[in-house]
Amino acid sequence: MSxxxxxxxxxxxxxxxxxxxxxxxxxxxDVFGRFGSIQFDPVSVAGHNHDLVLHARVGGYEPAWxxxxxxxxxxxxxxxxxxxxxxxxxxxxxRHVMGRKGPRFHNAAxxxxxxxxxxxxERIRAEGPLSSADFEREAGAxxxxxxxxxxxxxxxxxxxxxxGVVGLARRVGNRRYYDLVERLLPADVLAHExxxxxxxxxxxxxxxxxxxxxxxxxxxxxxxxxxxPDVRKALHRELVDQGALVSVEVEGVRGKRFVLREELALxxxxxxxxxxxxxxxxxxxxxWDTALLMRLFDFEYVWEGFxxxxxxxxxxxxxxxxxxxxxxxxxxxxxxxxxxVVQVLNLWWEDGFSPRGAAAFVGAMQDALREYLRFxxxxxxxxxxxxxxxxxxxxxxx
Numbered sequence: 001m002s003x004x005x006x007x008x009x010x011x012x013x014x015x016x017x018x019x020x021x022x023x024x025x026x027x028x029x030d031v032f033g034r035f036g037s038i039q040f041d042p043v044s045v046a047g048h049n050h051d052l053v054l055h056a057r058v059g060g061y062e063p064a065w066x067x068x069x070x071x072x073x074x075x076x077x078x079x080x081x082x083x084x085x086x087x088x089x090x091x092x093x094x095r096h097v098m099g100r101k102g103p104r105f106h107n108a109a110x111x112x113x114x115x116x117x118x119x120x121x122e123r124i125r126a127e128g129p130l131s132s133a134d135f136e137r138e139a140g141a142x143x144x145x146x147x148x149x150x151x152x153x154x155x156x157x158x159x160x161x162x163x164g165v166v167g168l169a170r171r172v173g174n175r176r177y178y179d180l181v182e183r184l185l186p187a188d189v190l191a192h193e194x195x196x197x198x199x200x201x202x203x204x205x206x207x208x209x210x211x212x213x214x215x216x217x218x219x220x221x222x223x224x225x226x227x228x229p230d231v232r233k234a235l236h237r238e239l240v241d242q243g244a245l246v247s248v249e250v251e252g253v254r255g256k257r258f259v260l261r262e263e264l265a266l267x268x269x270x271x272x273x274x275x276x277x278x279x280x281x282x283x284x285x286x287x288w289d290t291a292l293l294m295r296l297f298d299f300e301y302v303w304e305g306f307x308x309x310x311x312x313x314x315x316x317x318x319x320x321x322x323x324x325x326x327x328x329x330x331x332x333x334x335x336x337x338x339x340x341v342v343q344v345l346n347l348w349w350e351d352g353f354s355p356r357g358a359a360a361f362v363g364a365m366q367d368a369l370r371e372y373l374r375f376x377x378x379x380x381x382x383x384x385x386x387x388x389x390x391x392x393x394x395x396x397x398x
Contacts, residue, residue, distance in 0.1 A: 001267070006213060006250045006257075007296045008270035011325040013212045013263055014286050015057060015278060016271055027058035028065050029087075032075060036206035037084040039283045040077065042174045043305075045317040046333045047375065050085055052281035052319070055375050062375070070170075073185060077168045079225055080206060082283070091185055092192040093202035095164045106159035113138075117156040121165070129169035129177040132157055200227045201235050208245060210285035213257045219289035253295050273324040275360040277368035279331060280320040287320070299327035299350065315346055323361055328353045333372065340379045342372065347390050355393060366394050 001009075013034075031054060032038065041049040051063045058065075066085070069075045075085045078094040086094055110117045116138050124130050138152040157178050160166040169179040182190060194202075203226050208214055214222060216236055223232055239245045245258040248267065259267055280286060282303050293299045301320065304312040315332040322328065332345040355361055369381060383391040 001248055002251050003253075003296055005267075005270060006253075007325050008273065009259075009263075009267050010212055010286065010296070011273055011322070012270040013266055015276075015322075016274065024060075025065055025069065028054055028061070028069060029074070031057050032085070032087045034209065035285065036090070036209040037078070037080040037086040039081065039285075040083045040085055041283055043317070044335075046319060046335060047281075049281045049283045051375075052279065053284050055371075056278040056280055056284070060371075060374075076185065079162070080203060081221065081224055088185060088189060090202070091189050092194040093199045095194070095199065096162075096196065106162040109155040109159040110163070113152040113156050116152040117160070120153060120156050121160065124166060124179060128183075129179040131172075131175050131177045133175060197235075200231065201239065204232060204235055205239060205244060208258055208260060211288055212263070213248075213250075213259060213292065214289060215255050215257055217255075219291060222288050250296075253292065275324055275364055277361070277364040278322050279333075279368065279372065280322060282317065282319070293327070297327045314348060318346075321365075323358065323364060326353075328358070328361070333376075335376045335378065337377070340377070341382050342376050342378045342380075343382045343384070344387060344390070345384050347387060355390075362393060369394055 038050045038053050043049075046052065047055065048063070050066060051061070054066060055061045066075070070085070074088050076088050076091060078084060078086045078091075080086060080094065120130075120135065123135070132151065132154045135153040157166065157176075161168070161178065164181060166178040167181045167184045169177045169184060171177070204223065207218065207222055207226075211222070216233075217223075226232060227235070236245075240247065240258070243261050246261055246264060247256040248259055250257055282305065287293065287301050290301050293301050299320070302313070304314060304318065305316055309316075314330055317334070318330045318332045320327055320330055327350060329347060329349040331347050334343040334345055335341075336343060349355065355365065373379070373381065381391075381395075
């Protein structure tokens, strides 16, 4: 297939699917159903990652919609590449996950801190949802990424989550409250047993659902926390043999790519893109394969949030801008909730792209900024002093 066809296919399956024409929660559930999971990140400089993912795909999206689905237990949190929201009906395939460091680490956290684990579970059983802050800090054998002993309470709560004993009942800010999983999820969902092998197959396929055109080896950490490489390779071959994944070749791209069987028709006749603008979340699944982004769109994507400020080419929390089926720039917004303001700290345009010279772009960008203001529950934009041209071009008020 040509580069243009691959580009159109990716944008069509990410942005032209039914979600934009479905109202409210129905659109959100459509995205979850197609992608399988959406990554959660506690940082909310420009909006939470999962909210930005949905804002780019669901017309009129409001963050309260996802909160409501979470409260109604229609979605839950699980590790799927990273911490993600997953439809509750898929819980049986996420009953046991790898967690941050794999099942051996988390099982050891429970056995090495057995007395703490027992006390924590007894209190949750008796009192209901609790956070680590509701317990006295306790020393234990478990160590963090840097070799420093972790709070044993925090370690066992995370381990219980990985092993499916407790789940996230709610969040208050970035504080997590845990409860017994049988009090959080429907009995029929909990009763549905799925073999570990089927769980791994499902999670492997979920990564292809989320992206749309991955290679067998994924990209970066795409297939992290599923299974060892030899197991993944064997199960990938099984998905291909079953016809769940269909291999395709993209002009100028090394190796085979794989498409979901049900998306073959879209691949063969991708529709023309709409002249609309969307801002893309830093951990959006569309951005997973940075080498493919470069080949298909000539767009270099690097997440610079963990870089020292002096090493950043763009900024801390920067959102790629798409227009039609092109990446045309980057925007660095910051939501100031108390002031009801969105600050635009910077804008960068891709080489060769002129906002004034692109037909329909200015109006589409104005629409996107108005939608973003509504999403942020803000009244106005405040532009950085050096963005006077952009301020005149795109406006300042909702």
